[in-house]
Amino acid sequence: MPVSTTWSINKMIHKDSDGGVITVYWSCNAQNDSGDESASAGDKLHLQPDPSDPSYIPYADLTENDVLNWVYDSLVEGEETPAEAKDRVAAELVSKVDAQIARNSTESEGLPWVSEDA
DSSP: OOEEEEEEEEEEEEOTTTOOEEEEEEEEEEEETTSSOEEEEEEEEEOOOOTTSTTOOOGGGOOHHHHHHHHHHHTOOTTOOHHHHHHHHHHHHHHHHHHHHHHHHSOOOOOTTSOTTO
């Protein structure tokens, strides 16, 4: 059963004066493609934009991919690359969904005295 992951930027707060983004709210959701099992992670990322930095991108010029890359950068642990950090978080969520799928495949709910066809 495949599990899909979706990364999203849910909200951003930026300065009106220079368009610098100061807070990003993000989430990653993992969903069983053929069932109800799911897991999610998310947080807010605080930034200190510097308009004099050559890599600075004003709010109006940002793409979702630009902001997601900031999120991936913020998730890096140790010697990881941002891509590895992204994959690690997604794999942790997929593992949680897989555990739910495994548990649900060995457990059932109901009452033995009530017909399931009723």
